[in-house]
Structures are given as structure tokens and as C-alpha cells.
Amino acid sequence: MNHGLSWHIFRKDWRLMWPLAVATALLQLVITAVIRHSEPFPLPEAKSVIASLLTLGLAISMTLLILLTIQQEAIPSINQDWLTRPVKRRDLLLGKVLTLALLIHGPIVVVDILHGLAEGFALGSVIHSTLVSNFEIALCYSLPVMAVASMTRSVVEAIIFGLVILVVGVSVGFVASSTEGTGLKWIWRSVAHGELLLVTLAALWWQYTRRSRDGTQQARALFAVGVLAFTLIQLLPWEPAFFIQRSLALDPQASRQIDVEVVQGASYRTRQLLAAVDAPDPGNVRIVLPLRFSAFSAGTLLHGDRTTVRLVGGDGVVVFSGLGHVFDVPSDDGTVGQAVDIPADVYKKISEQPLRLELGYYATLLRRQLITRMALNETRRIPGFGWCATRNKIGVIDIGCRTAGALPFCISVTAGTAPEAFQCELNYEPVPLRFSVDPIDHWEIKIPTLPRAELAPIEFAFRVYEPVDHFFRDVVVPQIRLRDLSP
Amino acid sequence: MTTDTIVRAQDVWRQFGRHEALRGLNLEVPRGSAYALIGANGAGKTTTIKVLMNLIGPTRGTATVMGADSRQLPPEILAQIGYVSESQVLPGRLSVGEYIEYVRPFYPSWDRELEAAIRSRMQLPPERKISQLSHGMRLSLGLTCALPYRPKLLVLDEPFSGLDPLVREEFMEGLLPLIGDLTLFIASQELDEIENVATHVGFLHAGRMLLEEPLDHLTDRLREVRVTLEQPAVVPDHMPREWVQPRAFGNVLSFVDTRFSEENLGERLRLLLGPVRAIDTQSMPLNSVFKTLARAARDGAMP
Numbered sequence: 208m209n210h211g212l213s214w215h216i217f218r219k220d221w222r223l224m225w226p227l228a229v230a231t232a233l234l235q236l237v238i239t240a241v242i243r244h245s246e247p248f249p250l251p252e253a254k255s256v257i258a259s260l261l262t263l264g265l266a267i268s269m270t271l272l273i274l275l276t277i278q279q280e281a282i283p284s285i286n287q288d289w290l291t292r293p294v295k296r297r298d299l300l301l302g303k304v305l306t307l308a309l310l311i312h313g314p315i316v317v318v319d320i321l322h323g324l325a326e327g328f329a330l331g332s333v334i335h336s337t338l339v340s341n342f343e344i345a346l347c348y349s350l351p352v353m354a355v356a357s358m359t360r361s362v363v364e365a366i367i368f369g370l371v372i373l374v375v376g377v378s379v380g381f382v383a384s385s386t387e388g389t390g391l392k393w394i395w396r397s398v399a400h401g402e403l404l405l406v407t408l409a410a411l412w413w414q415y416t417r418r419s420r421d422g423t424q425q426a427r428a429l430f431a432v433g434v435l436a437f438t439l440i441q442l443l444p445w446e447p448a449f450f451i452q453r454s455l456a457l458d459p460q461a462s463r464q465i466d467v468e469v470v471q472g473a474s475y476r477t478r479q480l481l482a483a484v485d486a487p488d489p490g491n492v493r494i495v496l497p498l499r500f501s502a503f504s505a506g507t508l509l510h511g512d513r514t515t516v517r518l519v520g521g522d523g524v525v526v527f528s529g530l531g532h533v534f535d536v537p538s539d540d541g542t543v544g545q546a547v548d549i550p551a552d553v554y555k556k557i558s559e560q561p562l563r564l565e566l567g568y569y570a571t572l573l574r575r576q577l578i579t580r581m582a583l584n585e586t587r588r589i590p591g592f593g594w595c596a597t598r599n600k601i602g603v604i605d606i607g608c609r610t611a612g613a614l615p616f617c618i619s620v621t622a623g624t625a626p627e628a629f630q631c632e633l634n635y636e637p638v639p640l641r642f643s644v645d646p647i648d649h650w651e652i653k654i655p656t657l658p659r660a661e662l663a664p665i666e667f668a669f670r671v672y673e674p675v676d677h678f679f680r681d682v683v684v685p686q687i688r689l690r691d692l693s694p
Numbered sequence: 695m696t697t698d699t700i701v702r703a704q705d706v707w708r709q710f711g712r713h714e715a716l717r718g719l720n721l722e723v724p725r726g727s728a729y730a731l732i733g734a735n736g737a738g739k740t741t742t743i744k745v746l747m748n749l750i751g752p753t754r755g756t757a758t759v760m761g762a763d764s765r766q767l768p769p770e771i772l773a774q775i776g777y778v779s780e781s782q783v784l785p786g787r788l789s790v791g792e793y794i795e796y797v798r799p800f801y802p803s804w805d806r807e808l809e810a811a812i813r814s815r816m817q818l819p820p821e822r823k824i825s826q827l828s829h830g831m832r833l834s835l836g837l838t839c840a841l842p843y844r845p846k847l848l849v850l851d852e853p854f855s856g857l858d859p860l861v862r863e864e865f866m867e868g869l870l871p872l873i874g875d876l877t878l879f880i881a882s883q884e885l886d887e888i889e890n891v892a893t894h895v896g897f898l899h900a901g902r903m904l905l906e907e908p909l910d911h912l913t914d915r916l917r918e919v920r921v922t923l924e925q926p927a928v929v930p931d932h933m934p935r936e937w938v939q940p941r942a943f944g945n946v947l948s949f950v951d952t953r954f955s956e957e958n959l960g961e962r963l964r965l966l967l968g969p970v971r972a973i974d975t976q977s978m979p980l981n982s983v984f985k986t987l988a989r990a991a992r993d994g995a996m997p
Contacts, residue, residue, distance in 0.1 A: 212799060219796050223787050279785060285749045288784045288836075291777040293769035293800050 212295070216302030217309070220276050224310060227275065231268040232314035238262060239322045246586060247594045247609040249651050269311055270352055274365050276306050277356035282414045283423040284360050300415040307349055312341050319646045326647065327594065328611035333646070336612040340646040346404055347644070354407045357414040358427050368427070372434045384441040386448050389512050389533070390571060390616075390635035390674065394448040397640065399440040406433025445513060449569050452635055453677045461676035462572045464502040465509070469564070469684050471691075473497035475544040480535040481510055481573075481617055481631040481672070491548035492558075494692040496531070496566070500541045508573045508672055509536040510633075515567035516547050518557065518689075526557050531566075549689070557689060564684040571635065573617070573672040580666045589669075593648075597667050599656060606667060607651040613641040614648045615671040623665045628654045635674045700725040700847055700877045701746060706755035708741050708901075715741040717901035718755070728878040728891045730909070730980070733898035734988050739881035740781070742898065743851045746879075747777055760847060773801055776840030779851035780833060786825030790818045790835055801843035808872060809842035815864050830856035837865055844873050850880040854887055862887050889980040897984070899991040909980070916983055917954035917975045921947045924969035933966075938990045945971070950978070950986045 221228070238261045241254055250258065280289045280299055289299075316337055323333030355372070359365040386392045406429060413426040453459070475497045487493045500509055514531030532546040545566075579589050583604070586596035593610030606620050617631035630652040634641070657665065701723035708716040716738050723729045731739050744750045746757055748767045757764040762771045785793060794813075798804050813820075816834045824832065833853055840848060848870075854862050866887060870876065882888055895912055897905040905912075919937075921927070927947035929940045936953035947967060954975065964970050978986070 215796070215799050219785075219788070219792075222792065223785070284783070285744060286779075286781050286783045288782050290749055291747050291772060291775065292797065293771075293773035295769050 212298040213301035217305040220306040227272050228310040231272055234265045235314055235318045239318050247596050248605050248607040273352045274356045274362050281360045282357050296415045323611045332611040336646040339642055340644055343642040343644050350407045354410040358423055376434050376438045385445040390633035391448045391452050393634055393636035394451050395441045395443050399437045403437045456676045458675040462678040466501045467680045468499050470497045470499050475542040477544040477546050478535050480629045487548050490551055492551050492554040493546050493548050494689055495544040495546050498543050498545050500536050503538055505538050506575050507538045510571045512571055513569040517565040519563040527553055561686045564687045566682040568680045571674050572676045574675045575670050575672055578669040580668050603653040604656050609649045614650050617672040618650050619670045621668040698725050701759050703757040706757055707753045709753045715901055719903055721896050721903050723879055725877055727893045729894040730888045730892035731881040731896045732984050737898040738901040740851055774846040776845035776848040778836040778840050778853045780855050782836055784824045789821050789823050791820035797839045803843045805842050812838050812841055833857055847877045852882055854884040885981045885984055897987050913977050915954050916978050917951050918978055919951050920974040921963055922972040924971055
């Protein structure tokens with residue numbers, strides 16, 4: 208490989224592409240100027256709309272830049288001059304990678320670092336979060352677009368190919384992922400991203416090491432299958448994902464003593480603190496199973512990630528099999544009402560029968576940690592956490608935090624003696640793997656304002672929840688009657 | 695392949711959908727020759743060249759160029775091949791000067807003095823964008839960039855369409871001799887231009903090589919014959935197969951003899967045609983050779 212020729216190819220691309228590259232970089236600067244926060248609260252709506260439109264323009268500009276750069280030397284072409292020149296394919300690939308790194312990712316890195324510094328974050332954390340976010344952008348965007356560009360001869364052809372791939376992916380994507388909406392969603396997503404990276408690199412390698420029309424067809428087929436697999440991977444079952452999650456637990460002994468039982472005759476309230484739960488479907492009847500979790504320590508929260516429910520009739524026939532709703536159990540009393548929705552017609556048939564109940568609980572133990580306490584209308588930089596502020600607006604209290612990198616996925620705020628308010632996006636991904644295309648993470652919550660007299664001395668306690676262990680328990684109740692569990 | 699063969703194709707087939715552009719093509723280009731690939735439109739000349747240059751792959755069969763499989767021409771081989779085609783797409787947003795600067799480092803043997811000599815003859819405006827060049831000027835630029843590294847093999851696909859006669863002449867007579875040890879492989883309809891340099895001819899028809907031999911052999915054996923008879927001429931019902939395009943006018947019968955030999959010519963004609971008053975034979979220019987072969991191939995009368 209001749210690095211000099213790679214640099215030579217890059218210089219030629221720069222000569223051709225600099226107007227678009229400069230326009231793309233300027234667009235990034237403008238976006239950064241628009242979204243730069245002077246305080247850690249959400250942007251005004253008008254600014255958000257402008258930023259969204261500009262970001263769309265940036266995506267188009269970046270896509271064009273990648274496509275045009277790669278297609279300067281279109282691999283599937285049969286007429287381009289370079290094909291009969293002694294250009295080593297690896298030099299060419301390296302030259303193109305150099306072009307994309309310097310013309311696309313270079314400006315992003317510079318602008319993101321300036322953005323992070325302008326918001327007052329430390330240089331080290333800004334550089335780290337910027338590099339991590341660029342890695343994510345390269346993985347999920349630049350490299351796949353580059354692969355598509357290498358398999359097509361023109362922008363139009365690339366857009367058509369890209370749209371076909373997108374339609375196939377989106378169509379399959381309508382099938383719900385087994386881990387969607389849970390803290391485990393990162394597992395299959397990460398596997399899918401890894402698969403996409405491999406397929407993208409394979410397609411690029413294929414194109415840049417062997418050049419023929421047949422080769423391009425093979426690369427396209429490989430890439431299409433890869434994108435399909437990317438979507439299908441997310442449909443992989445829950446159990447292996449949970450097994451992987453368990454193996455990554457921070458404190459695998461933490462849940463060892465935890466036990467669960469159905470307390471017949473009790474009436475416990477349902478609680479969903481971390482995840483929103485849909486209202487019951489009108490065609491369903493909701494039953495509530497009173498559960499008691501014992502032996503989990505103070506300062507923790509138990510989150511029921513998934514509950515499998517089987518109801519077996521006296522003749523041994525399974526009359527219902529489904530999932531219960533997620534739930535949360537604070538450590539203060541350990542009780543919760545587990546909601547299960549049963550189709551009304553099924554319920555009608557079996558509500559009076561004695562049934563055997565089989566439950567499987569996949570749960571996560573989260574440890575609570577107090578981060579800080581703040582007064583109203585205070586802004587503070589909290590070391591190791593972020594830049595947070597509170598303010599009183601008409602009817603609500605705005606609370607927000609920003610940080611270079613990733614904030615914990617679950618943060619709560621307790622205002623005085625009011626109930627703890629959660630704002631969580633469940634994600635049990637180990638911290639080093641938490642990539643985001645946005646190098647600055649943000650978190651906001653609005654809570655109802657309080658009477659003026661209570662506001663002045665009030666303190667806002669910021670707490671974070673991080674998973675420490677994951678466990679499975681099964682419970683069998685030999686005989687229940689559904690009617691006794693209906694509200 | 696013998697060491698004297700620089701390009702060889704063996705039973706090369708190339709299909710585009712249902713259309714067979716090449717149907718068992720065989721060819722051999724001797725090293726140091728100037729090989730003219732001729733044929734009617736659609737005969738498969740451009741497809742042949744694209745296969746040889748690995749711009750498209752053969753459906754089956756093999757081709758070798760400078761000893762390497764045409765499907766895997768390494769940069770070391772490409773560095774010794776010049777290629778110019780009328781369908782070649784150059785980077786339109788580069789200027790002439792930028793393009794030459796871009797191409798130069800890929801060739802270790804690039805001779806800047808030769809480049810200067812070629813540029814001065816081609817008279818290309820260095821600041822002008824390639825997209826703003828005429829078709830002929832783009833071809834001139836292609837030719838300009840195909841010579842300074844002194845290629846061992848120069849492959850030209852219709853390089854003269856749109857070029858003015860002066861540039862054609864400059865190129866063929868002024869520039870090519872500067873290259874030195876060169877094999878020229880050229881497909882062109884401009885037969886008058888290549889006749890003076892061609893040493894070998896391959897005649898391609900419907901994807902097959904119907905004829906391939908040194909040009910001097912070909913012009914020796916193809917002669918236009920005019921026979922003036924004692925009586926009014928009639929095209930005989932049973933003519934030798936090697937006589938093509940017979941025409942009778944008055945007492946004169948003319949035809950092209952594709953296996954011409956002077957030996958016993960008068961006696962042979964007299965036996966077939968009767969008393970002969972005069973015989974006139976003329977060698978044919980490449981243009982006429984092509985037309986004769988093309989007609990014969992079209993009519994299924996290829997000798």
C-alpha cells in the first residue's frame with residue numbers, strides 16, 4: 208500500500224469536494240450556534256424546529272458528500288477513466304476513508320469539541336464524548352452510506368438502492384422486538400450494530416478488492432441480507448438477552464436472597480415508576496396479582512422487566528399464556544400489584560374456574576444514589592455528573608441536566624416531601640458501551656409547581672438508579688380464581 | 695501463449711442479457727505489432743476491448759494481457775498499458791492541468807519531457823475544465839495522458855471520432871513513434887488513418903473473429919481483379935468460392951479474389967471464363983478490404 212498515493216487521491220477529492228465540504232462544516236457550525244445551551248433546559252420550540260431542519264439539511268449534505276466522494280471513482284462503472292489506471296484498490300479505499308475522516312468527521316469533531324467547551328464541560332470529557340459519538344456516527348451512518356456509494360454508480364442509483372434497503376428494513380422492523388421498551392433493548396441492538404458493521408466492512412472490502420459487475424451484485428445482495436439481518440436480530444428472543452445481561456451484572460450476589468410470593472387475599476397497588484405502561488385495552492380484563500418481594504435491601508428499587516404468565520386448567524390444558532405488565536417495587540414495603548391483561552372472552556370462560564398459576568419473573572435490582580440537593584432557581588455544575596438547574600415557570604418547575612457523554616438512564620427528583628418524580632429511559636447497557644450520536648446528553652423533567660410558601664425553602668434531591676443485578680424467579684400458585692383478582 | 699504474444703483471447707463469450715456480443719472470440723496480438731481490430735458497428739470491437747481491459751468480465755473463456763488474466767490486471771500491468779476510448783468518462787470537474795497532475799504519480803515511468811512534447815502538440819488549454827472540453831478535445835486529453843509513461847501496450851477504442859485531421863496525423867505519425875517499444879491495439883472505423891501503421895488485422899463479425907493475419911499478407915492475397923473478355927461478360931454460375939463480389943459490365947468481369955496468386959492466372963481465367971483479352975489486378979486499400987469482408991460476412995459468403 209502506498210500512503211503517498213492515498214494522500215494524492217485525498218487531495219484530488221478535496222480539490223473537487225471542498226465547496227460541499229465547507230458548506231457541510233458551516234452547517235454544523237450554524238447548528239451548534241442554534242443548539243448551544245446557555246442553561247441546561249430544553250430549547251425553545253422555535254429553536255428546536257430550526258435545529259431539526261438544519262440537521263436534516265446536514266444529513267443530506269453529508270450524504271451527498273459521501274456519495275460524490277466515493278463515486279468519483281465508482282467501482283461498478285465500466286467507463287470511468289480511473290478503472291484502467293494503475294490505482295491500487297487499497298490505496299483508493301484508504302484515500303476515500305481519509306477524505307471522509309477529514310472532510311466529514313474532522314469538522315464534526317472540531318465543532319463538537321468547541322460546542323462542549325462553550326457549554327463549560329471539561330476538555331477531557333468533551334474529547335471522549337466527541338470521539339465516542341463520532342464512532343457511533345461512522346458506524347451507523349458514514350460507513351453504511353459509503354458502502355452503498357461503493358455499490359452504485361450515481362447519486363440517484365444510490366438513493367434508489369438506499370430506499371429499497373430502508374423499505375425492507377422498516378417493513379420487517381414493524382415486528383416488535385422482544386426487548387423493546389425494556390432495559391435490555393441495547394443487547395440485540397448492539398449485536399445488530401456489530402452485524403451491520405461487519406456487513407458494511409465486508410461489502411466495502413468486497414468492492415475494493417474485486418471489481419466486476421458480478422462482484423457488485425454479490426456485494427449488494429450481501430448488504431441487503433445484512434440489513435435484513437440487522438432488523439431480524441432485534442427479534443431474537445428475550446431469554447438469551449437476559450442471560451447476557453445477567454452475566455454483566457455489577458453485583459451478581461445482590462439479588463441472591465430476594466424471594467417472591469403471591470399473597471392471596473391481599474390487595475396491593477400497581478406501580479410503574481420507571482417505565483410508562485399502556486392503559487388496558489377495552490377488549491381485555493385486567494387482573495392484579497398481589498406480590499410480595501422479600502429480602503431486598505434499603506436504597507434499592509426492584510424493576511420487573513418481564514413477567515410470563517400461564518394459567519392451567521384442572522385438566523392440565525393451558526388456558527392462557529401471556530405477559531404481565533412491568534412493575535416497580537420500592538424497597539420500603541416490597542409489595543406490588545402485578546397487572547395482567549386477559550382477553551375478555553377468555554376471562555369470561557375461565558374467571559370462575561380453579562386454575563393453576565405459573566409466573567416467571569425477570570427482574571432487575573437498581574441501586575439508588577443521591578447525587579445532590581439543589582435549591583429552586585439554582586444552576587450548578589456537579590462533578591462527575593453534569594450541569595443541572597432548576598427554575599420555576601408558570602404552573603411547573605423545570606429541572607434539567609446536561610453533560611458531555613452519557614447521563615445515567617434513570618434520574619429522579621424529589622421536591623421536598625412530594626413523591627419522587629422519575630424520568631427514565633430504561634437502558635442497562637454498561638456505561639462504557641453507551642454510545643450516542645449526540646456528544647452532549649441531556650435530561651429534563653417538569654413537575655407541578657408548589658404553593659409559594661413551600662417553594663422558598665424547598666430542596667430538590669437528585670437521585671440516580673443504576674442496575675446492580677438481574678435475576679429470575681418462578682412462582683407457582685396451585686389454585687387461584689381469576690374473579691378474586693379482578694378489581 | 696508464446697512470448698511474442700502480448701494479448702490473447704481464447705474462446706471468449708460475453709452476453710448482455712440475451713444478446714451475445716462475443717461468441718467464442720479468439721485473437722492473438724503479436725508483441726510489437728500494430729493490430730487493427732476492424733468490423734461493422736455492433737461486431738463486438740468495443741466489448742472485446744472492455745473485456746481485455748477488465749472493464750467487463752467475459753461470460754466464459756479467458757483473455758490474457760501481458761501474461762495476466764484480464765479479469766485480474768494488477769496495477770503493475772496497468773502501469774504499462776495506455777487506454778483511450780471514446781466512451782471513457784474523465785473527471786469533468788478537474789481542469790486539464792489538474793487532471794494530468796492527478797494521473798502523473800500513478801506511473802513510475804512517467805516522462806515529463808515527453809509529456810511536455812505531447813502537450814505542446816495537442817494544444818490543450820490547461821485551465822479549462824474537462825466538462826467544458828469538446829468530445830475531440832477530451833479524446834486528445836485521453837491520448838495525452840496515455841503516452842508519457844511509455845506504455846508497452848496502447849489500446850485505443852475509436853480514438854479518432856471527433857478529432858480533427860491534423861491531430862490524428864500528429865498522433866499517428868508524430869507522437870506514436872516517440873514511444874519506442876510499443877504494441878498498438880486499435881479499433882477504429884477510420885481505416886485510412888490506421889492503414890499506414892497497422893501491421894496486423896483482425897476482422898470481427900457478430901462477435902466472432904473471422905479473419906486475423908498480418909496486413910501485408912491480407913493485402914497480398916486480396917486483389918481486385920478486372921478481366922476483359924472477348925465476348926460479353928456474364929457472372930458464371932459456379933465461381934470459385936474465393937472470388938467474391940462479382941460484377942459483369944460489357945465485356946468486363948470484375949471480382950475480388952481472396953486467395954490471389956499470379957501463378958497460372960491467365961490460364962485459370964481462360965479455362966473458366968473463355969478467351970481473355972486483358973487482366974488487370976490491383977491491391978486494395980484497407981478500407982476496401984474491410985468493405986469486401988463486411989459484405990461477404992453479411993451475405994454469408996465469407997471465403
